[in-house]
Amino acid sequence: MPTVIESVSKLYGRISQLESQRLADHPMEREITLRAIRKGLSSASASGTGPKRIADIGGGPGKIAFALADEGHDVDLIDLTPELIRLAQTEQDQRRAAGNRPLLRSIAVGNALDKSALPEGAYDAVLLLGPLYHLLEESERATAVSHALELARPDGGLVFVAFVTIDAHLRDVAMRNPGKIVELKEFYSKYLIDGRYEKFEPGQEKPTVQSFHTRPDDVRAFFAKHFADSLQLVPSTSPILFSWWSCGQPRES
Numbered sequence: 001m002p003t004v005i006e007s008v009s010k011l012y013g014r015i016s017q018l019e020s021q022r023l024a025d026h027p028m029e030r031e032i033t034l035r036a037i038r039k040g041l042s043s044a045s046a047s048g049t050g051p052k053r054i055a056d057i058g059g060g061p062g063k064i065a066f067a068l069a070d071e072g073h074d075v076d077l078i079d080l081t082p083e084l085i086r087l088a089q090t091e092q093d094q095r096r097a098a099g100n101r102p103l104l105r106s107i108a109v110g111n112a113l114d115k116s117a118l119p120e121g122a123y124d125a126v127l128l129l130g131p132l133y134h135l136l137e138e139s140e141r142a143t144a145v146s147h148a149l150e151l152a153r154p155d156g157g158l159v160f161v162a163f164v165t166i167d168a169h170l171r172d173v174a175m176r177n178p179g180k181i182v183e184l185k186e187f188y189s190k191y192l193i194d195g196r197y198e199k200f201e202p203g204q205e206k207p208t209v210q211s212f213h214t215r216p217d218d219v220r221a222f223f224a225k226h227f228a229d230s231l232q233l234v235p236s237t238s239p240i241l242f243s244w245w246s247c248g249q250p251r252e253s
Contacts, residue, residue: 012081030063043158053123054125069103076118085107123151136210
């Protein structure tokens with residue numbers, strides 16, 4: 001079944017405070033992600049050495065967006081979940097009141113699958129660090145990346161994407177509740193094949209959790225299939241995410 005966008009939004013609405021605290025509780029993920037972004041922004045394909053214009057799509061409460069703003073970049077933030085956007089706006093308001101902290105250029109509710117109000121071809125970098133592992137259908141993931149490419153500068157703009165790996169999820173389950181894999185043997189047998197992690201509450205037709213997990217080779221195959229003519233891929237890994245940054249136009253390896 002296609003992604004139930006409403007369910008994803010409701011999930012993060014329920015856990016908005018936890019999501020806001022997550023990168024503070026897991027600073028390694030935050031710092032590895034920022035390091036990968038900095039590496040891309042300093043590459044030869046990025047425009048100049050000064051501040052960059054960045055779109056953070058699905059950036060939640062803006063922890064990465066605000067960190068990039070603190071480094072001098074001009075950042076627009078959108079996210080699917082109104083509760084997370086309200087948290088980002090609260091931090092924006094606090095920064096504005098303090099008068100000495102960089103602000104985001106804009107903050108708004110938005111969907112990676114829809115044509116956003118952000119200007120096409122205007123961004124040195126577009127971040128898709130959250131949406132792709134909540135989109136169950138390959139066609140949906142391809143649409144999200146295509147939209148990001150339309151926002152990136154056509155002469156070498158960067159698109160940063162992140163996926164959750166199947167191995168990362170299984171490690172997490174093994175640490176927290178190893179018996180779960182045996183108890184849900186049928187579920188995990190299917191999960192190992194298609195990477196779909198869906199949870200339904202008793203009596204509910206719509207899922208409460210929808211997530212897509214994958215493997216590095218499958219990520220390469222996805223980009224080779226859909227974007228071989230428009231992207232140059234450079235991998236960056238962490239224990240939690242398999243992240244890539246990619247150029248708006250191909251270049252020599």
